[in-house]
Amino acid sequence: xxxxxxxxxxxxxxxxxxxxxxxxxxxxxxxxxxxxxxxxxxxxxxxxxxxxxxxxxxxxxxxxxxxxxxxxxxxxxxxxxxxxxxxxxxxxxxxxxxxxxxxxxxxxxxxxxxxxxxxxxxxxxxxxxxxxxxxxxxxxxxxxxxxxxxxxxxxxxxxxxxxxxxxxxxxxxxxxxxxxxxxxxxxxxxxxxxxxxxxxxxxxxxxxxxxxxxxxxxxxxxxxxxxxxxxxxxxxxxxxxxxxxxxxxxxxxxxxxxxxxxxxxxxxxxxxxxxxxxxxxxxxxxxxxxxxxxxxxxxxxxxxxxxxxxxxxxxxxxxxxxxxxxxxxxxxxxxxxxxxxxxxxxxxxxxxxxxxxxxxxxxxxxxxxxxxxxxxxxxxxxxxxxxxxxxxxxxx
Amino acid sequence: xxxxxxxxxxxxxxxxxxxxxxxxxxxxxxxxxxxxxxxxxxxxxxxxxxxxxxxxxxxxxxxxxxxxxxxxxxxxxxxxxxxxxxxxxxxxxxxxxxxxxxxxxxxxxxxxxxxxxxxxxxxxxxxxxxxxxxxxxxxxxxxxxxxxxxxxxxxxxxxxxxxxxxxxxxxxxxxxxxxxxxxxxxxxxxxxxxxxxxxxxxxxxxxxxxxxxxxxxxxxxxxxxxxxxxxxxxxxxxxxxxxxxxxxxxxxxxxxxxxxxxxxxxxxxxxxxxxxxxxxxxxxxxxxxxxxxxxxxxxxxxxxxxxxxxxxxxxxxxxxxxxxxxxxxxxxxxxxxxxxxxxxxxxxxxxxxxxxxxxxxxxxxxxxxxxxxxxxxxxxxxxxxxxxxxxxxxxx
Numbered sequence: 032x033x034x035x036x037x038x039x040x041x042x043x044x045x046x047x048x049x050x051x052x053x054x055x056x057x058x059x060x061x062x063x064x065x066x067x068x069x070x071x072x073x074x075x076x077x078x079x080x081x082x083x084x085x086x087x088x089x090x091x092x093x094x095x096x097x098x099x100x101x102x103x104x105x106x107x108x109x110x111x112x113x114x115x116x117x118x119x120x121x122x123x124x125x126x127x128x129x130x131x132x133x134x135x136x137x138x139x140x141x142x143x144x145x146x147x148x149x150x151x152x153x154x155x156x157x158x159x160x161x162x163x164x165x166x167x168x169x170x171x172x173x174x175x176x177x178x179x180x181x182x183x184x185x186x187x188x189x190x191x192x193x194x195x196x197x198x199x200x201x202x203x204x205x206x207x208x209x210x211x212x213x214x215x216x217x218x219x220x221x222x223x224x225x226x227x228x229x230x231x232x233x234x235x236x237x238x239x240x241x242x243x244x245x246x247x248x249x250x251x252x253x254x255x256x257x258x259x260x261x262x263x264x265x266x267x268x269x270x271x272x273x274x275x276x277x278x279x280x281x282x283x284x285x286x287x288x289x290x291x292x293x294x295x296x297x298x299x300x301x302x303x304x305x306x307x308x309x310x311x312x313x314x315x316x317x318x319x320x321x322x323x324x325x326x327x328x329x330x331x332x333x334x335x336x337x338x339x340x341x342x343x344x345x346x347x348x349x350x351x352x353x354x355x356x357x358x359x360x361x362x363x364x365x366x367x368x369x370x371x372x373x374x375x376x377x378x379x380x381x382x383x384x385x386x387x388x389x390x391x392x393x394x395x396x397x398x399x400x401x402x403x404x405x406x407x408x409x410x411x412x413x414x415x416x417x418x419x420x421x422x423x424x425x426x427x
Numbered sequence: 428x429x430x431x432x433x434x435x436x437x438x439x440x441x442x443x444x445x446x447x448x449x450x451x452x453x454x455x456x457x458x459x460x461x462x463x464x465x466x467x468x469x470x471x472x473x474x475x476x477x478x479x480x481x482x483x484x485x486x487x488x489x490x491x492x493x494x495x496x497x498x499x500x501x502x503x504x505x506x507x508x509x510x511x512x513x514x515x516x517x518x519x520x521x522x523x524x525x526x527x528x529x530x531x532x533x534x535x536x537x538x539x540x541x542x543x544x545x546x547x548x549x550x551x552x553x554x555x556x557x558x559x560x561x562x563x564x565x566x567x568x569x570x571x572x573x574x575x576x577x578x579x580x581x582x583x584x585x586x587x588x589x590x591x592x593x594x595x596x597x598x599x600x601x602x603x604x605x606x607x608x609x610x611x612x613x614x615x616x617x618x619x620x621x622x623x624x625x626x627x628x629x630x631x632x633x634x635x636x637x638x639x640x641x642x643x644x645x646x647x648x649x650x651x652x653x654x655x656x657x658x659x660x661x662x663x664x665x666x667x668x669x670x671x672x673x674x675x676x677x678x679x680x681x682x683x684x685x686x687x688x689x690x691x692x693x694x695x696x697x698x699x700x701x702x703x704x705x706x707x708x709x710x711x712x713x714x715x716x717x718x719x720x721x722x723x724x725x726x727x728x729x730x731x732x733x734x735x736x737x738x739x740x741x742x743x744x745x746x747x748x749x750x751x752x753x754x755x756x757x758x759x760x761x762x763x764x765x766x767x768x769x770x771x772x773x774x775x776x777x778x779x780x781x782x783x784x785x786x787x788x789x790x791x792x793x794x795x796x797x798x799x800x801x802x803x804x805x806x807x808x809x810x811x812x813x814x815x816x817x818x819x820x821x822x823x
Contacts, residue, residue, distance in 0.1 A: 084742060084746045085744075085746075085748070085749070085750075085751050085752075086742060086744070086753055115741075115742070116753060116769065117770070118753055118768075118769025120769070120770075148738060149738025149739070149741060150738040150766065150770075151771070152770075255723055255725045255739075255742070255743065255746065257742060258741075258742050328724075329651045335815065342511065342544060343545070345512050346480060346511070346545055347651065349483075349652075349654060350480045350481075350651065350652035350653075352479070352481070355482070357482055357514055358514070373513065373514025374514065374516075374546075375546050375547070414724075416812045416816070419728050419731065419811060419815060
């Protein structure tokens, strides 16, 4: 038995963690930060899930020298420049930057995490100057969360306090960024999770991978997989408290809620849609169909048009290559049956209900395949003019 | 040795073929046709390539009873209704419609081909009335080509006359439609090819599949695979002339040119881009990378924005899962080197040239991977506001 309480703000609630963010000129003519850090007083267990992109950015190549689970106490983050496709020079830049951090911080295995444009070297002088401005004893989660934003419309920050039977408690907090380039085939965007729970090192990776698989790996904004996506979990054990079951529930919940925030903030997105596929031959086939639905341009534009064009749902399932049959296929929008017995189930009245369902900020499209027991839910969003505008203009 | 001459107009040039198109009310309040046919005086060899979508539409399910190569003399086409996801009733509708055609046509294995909205039964009464209006002895290729259009902005019709050494000649002509829902994983859109060449039945399928693979299967508008895509080749032998090599060249050329017309007319598309991948581990890996590039939303929006954002090209290759390395990757826009040796090769002057290249109606993005000898070229287009608009509003 345990209780999970949502706290205001983010990382400042977690014992032994410090964070801050400042503007060092990467984001020109702006008050908004572009350089941030998270620091733990104690050496923490750190687990990471990185992008599956073969051109993993320099910060990931650099961090991989420590393995996927390591001990450390510092992450430096920057926006506006991904430090990707920059080769060995990109890694050397990181080493130089991390070397410039104050010696009194006694950094152990410090890492860096970057997001922004691909293919340009980091402007080191700006970052050196930014380091001078950072307060390494601050507890300014808001500044850190806003500093890592790119095309994000709102900051993503959450904190839970978990109280176990008997009254002992630990805290878990996370900040994240993401908006475009979100795809379920990988670790997805940037997310930094801190906790004062005493998570054993050997359980870190399994817990983080599980949480990532059931959250960030289930969402898709545009089907593109970035070079920089990273999820870090830092556990410093400062609370002295740990319960695996409670921690797993809290971690899964914080990552899932952040994933939904990212999807809601998908570039130009107006609604979040759950694509629930059940009755597939197996879970893998259900996943293929659900992910294809969440990525289909024709499905995404129909969502934007708020048109219950279920034919595109059917066509996308058929095109996905999985086992399916017209005879057993049923399609629901929320709980409204739209297609079954090889014909649309819409009359005037239900068609009106379908339109109403599609006007919601979030709803579910459920496809029953009747082929077996496999199921999977993927989460997607609509594709609007705004997405095209944001991405046509991004670099310039 | 042979000579290929482009002729004006389309199917009317081919001996022994008749075609026409009329409006029967499927396309409301319009002069434009919506019901068309192609008829051969002689029994023709017919080969077909159909969609890989598991929910192949009723016309395809109906035609498959004859196998993929068969003898016949008649194709009936309609727009605005795909007759897909309509089950056995959809096939019975086709049988009834084909039975209503005039007995004096002496039809052998007639087939139907439909395009339009998924999930609604064909309005048979309208089609019966339309059949009354069709002139089965007309040679009106223009009417047939315009009748099968959906969101197409222009009709697609081509004709070549092929003259062999010695002066004997045959003719090949085709009409096609397509605009959205174009994806390389299948036979793609509707295309009807007629020829008076005496193509042996046993060579029909191989020739058509080869031509389809190097044309329609290389283009992508939106990565979606329709339920109805079909390519038919009808050879009636009326010329008595055949030369395999010459016929293959003419067939490959007519399908490739039609594929480029379809891409140029891609929904909301402003430019056609060739994604040439060379130096992959093998041809299959080159194909994966090229197809991923042609389907990436971030690449497509950068094309629309005319921004030489090569980072998205690199990221997409890395995300495709094929073997690649930053160290050996080179990216060219047309012949302009943009990225190599792990850094961008753009200065002020070349950046200006890159912008100029991107403003063209068509250009090439060439990626050299340095992993092996594999190569493949896929063809794509940009993604504009217009695509979103067309597809958000399509059904309503």
